[in-house]
Amino acid sequence: MPAPKLGNKSTSASHVKPVVVRTIAELRQITGAWRKAGEAIALIPTMGALHEGHLALVREGQRLACRTVVSIFVNPTQFAPHEDFSRYPRDEAGDVAKLATVACDLVWAPDASTMYPPGSATRVHPKGAAIGLETDFRPHFFEGVATVCCKLFTQVGPDFAIFGEKDYQQLQVVTQMARDLDLPLTVIGLPTIREPDGLAMSSRNRYLSAEDRATAVTIPRVIADVKAAIAARADLTAAVAKAKQTLSTAGFRVDYVEVRDATTLLPYEGATTQVPRVLVAAWLGKTRLIDNA
Numbered sequence: 001m002p003a004p005k006l007g008n009k010s011t012s013a014s015h016v017k018p019v020v021v022r023t024i025a026e027l028r029q030i031t032g033a034w035r036k037a038g039e040a041i042a043l044i045p046t047m048g049a050l051h052e053g054h055l056a057l058v059r060e061g062q063r064l065a066c067r068t069v070v071s072i073f074v075n076p077t078q079f080a081p082h083e084d085f086s087r088y089p090r091d092e093a094g095d096v097a098k099l100a101t102v103a104c105d106l107v108w109a110p111d112a113s114t115m116y117p118p119g120s121a122t123r124v125h126p127k128g129a130a131i132g133l134e135t136d137f138r139p140h141f142f143e144g145v146a147t148v149c150c151k152l153f154t155q156v157g158p159d160f161a162i163f164g165e166k167d168y169q170q171l172q173v174v175t176q177m178a179r180d181l182d183l184p185l186t187v188i189g190l191p192t193i194r195e196p197d198g199l200a201m202s203s204r205n206r207y208l209s210a211e212d213r214a215t216a217v218t219i220p221r222v223i224a225d226v227k228a229a230i231a232a233r234a235d236l237t238a239a240v241a242k243a244k245q246t247l248s249t250a251g252f253r254v255d256y257v258e259v260r261d262a263t264t265l266l267p268y269e270g271a272t273t274q275v276p277r278v279l280v281a282a283w284l285g286k287t288r289l290i291d292n293a
């Protein structure tokens, strides 16, 4: 069998709008033809309201594979009833225009009844990397994420699925799911793209008032402080307590500031074999921001 054709597709396709597909039958027809032609596929799952962070993932998809698919689906099963599902920003036309600039081939934009038809009852329950952190505050979140990613993978059939480290625990959960369920694809994580002042780009940043936007940069700053404390072998408990205090004083309600093992997400014990990851979730008014480094 010939090897799949990987990236470096001609970029002359840039500014040609990607085809927007809403049914599984049409999706399978197009991706099936690509596979038959030996063209590798990269999938970038998103909830839309795209920014430079998302586009960086698409560019990497372009580099890795012949074809890039971006899914845009605000997944209801990963939001609790009191969360921001209904007000989550939606701008499909704007997203498609942005994706044209990075030569994305296809936008997979199913509606909720296509993704979860009446009677749909099967869910993926991740453990391992899903234990703690986000799960302590959003208990159903990773069940929704893992289920929708598993469905997106079987719908699109990608060779590569590309995620951002911005959602670090999600990246580890999806990586573990792909490994545990023998899904035939490679999960790739890419570094967080940041605003010039260091704030991680996020679709939710557009909720922030000008004042809160200025305050939000405190998150990457306290992460840098905790990382500096780790590098200096200073007292970690004190460094984390100081980070929480700094966030509270700036006006945040803190869900967590934690230092974890970068691979297992188990607590960081300071062993030389462990790579530390500092993870933060905190609220500014009604907006919940997460970041890590």
Ligand code: AMP
Binding pocket: 045, 046, 047, 048, 052, 053, 054, 056, 057, 162, 163, 164, 165, 166, 167, 190, 191, 192, 193, 194, 200, 201, 202, 203
């Ligand atoms: P979302 O649309 O927020 O669900 O994000 C879709 C994908 O984009 C996820 O894999 C995110 O981790 C990734 N992503 C979001 N923000 C950024 C960012 N600032 N830099 C890199 N990747 C990001």
